[in-house]
Amino acid sequence: MRRQAEVFTAPSDQAARMLIGWTLTMDGVGGRIVETEAYHFEDPASHSFAGPTARNGVMFGPPGVVYVYRSYGIHWCMNLVCGPQPGSAVLLRAIEPTVGIDLMIVRRGVDDLRRLCSGPGRLCEALSVTRKQNGLRVDEAPFALEPGPATEVVVGPRIGISKAVDVPWRFGEAGSRFVSKPFPR
Numbered sequence: 001m002r003r004q005a006e007v008f009t010a011p012s013d014q015a016a017r018m019l020i021g022w023t024l025t026m027d028g029v030g031g032r033i034v035e036t037e038a039y040h041f042e043d044p045a046s047h048s049f050a051g052p053t054a055r056n057g058v059m060f061g062p063p064g065v066v067y068v069y070r071s072y073g074i075h076w077c078m079n080l081v082c083g084p085q086p087g088s089a090v091l092l093r094a095i096e097p098t099v100g101i102d103l104m105i106v107r108r109g110v111d112d113l114r115r116l117c118s119g120p121g122r123l124c125e126a127l128s129v130t131r132k133q134n135g136l137r138v139d140e141a142p143f144a145l146e147p148g149p150a151t152e153v154v155v156g157p158r159i160g161i162s163k164a165v166d167v168p169w170r171f172g173e174a175g176s177r178f179v180s181k182p183f184p185r
Contacts, residue, residue, distance in 0.1 A: 003147070004139050008063035008080075012038035012088040017155075017171045019080070019090060021148035024138070026127045029100030031117065032148060034176040035093035037158045038169035040083070052087075058135045060086040066143070068124070068134040075121025078129050080138055080145075093159070093170070094118045096178040097126070119180040156183045 007015050007022075016038035024030045052060045058067040059081055067079040067089050079089035095117045097104055104116045104126040117123040124130070138145050152174035157166055159181060172179045 004064065004145060008082050009084055010082060012040050012083050012090055013169050015080070015082040016090040016169065017153055019092075020153050020171055020173050021151040023098065023144075023146045023148055024092065024095060024127075025099060025144045026129060026133070027100075027142045029103050029127055030144075031095040031098035032173075033092060033094075034096050034173040035118075035179040036171050037091040037093055038088075038171075039079070039091065040088045059089050061135070064137055064139055066129075066133050066136050066138050068129060068131055070131070071121065076124035076130050077120040078124050078127075078133070091120060092123055093120050094172075094176075094178055094180045095123055096173075096176060114177055118178055122180075154183045 007018050010018060016036040019033050019036050022033050024033055055069060056067070058065055059079075061081060063082045065081045067081055069077055071077045077091060079091050081089045097113055097116045101113070101116070105111050107128060108116055108122065108126050110116065115122065117126045133142075136143065154172050154174045155168050156170045157168055158170045170183075172183055
């Protein structure tokens, strides 16, 4: 089984693949990671591409911290900073809810398990992740990140970006019904 240090120091595309099947919780609420996307400092779709700013500064900090940002002024999105060089992160796109499901249902206002955490905004709302968690370590409270069993991973293009749209840096658990969108066959 892979260790956290291995994931945190791996290039983002490798870390994104490795995280599939791991369990992430915040304050005891969460589940198995089933979908991720990789972003690298040389990637024009990455927030870090133009260099450090007040918004993305966490991406240039130590690996293993959480980078949280607001998407379109509406949804929070959570990334795990990783890589051998600053400026890379893995966007957590979806988890399969396993613990704290009743609280997730209250927070999200939906009871369809597939819709609770299928998408980065839904995931953050279900786990109650906001800008307050920006810069916290994912391997310390209130978070917990634990390795999971190896699983078959599918790969495809990232979602909702306008640059580097064909880069196959979206990763998901094969056959999972909890991913945000189906992967191309």
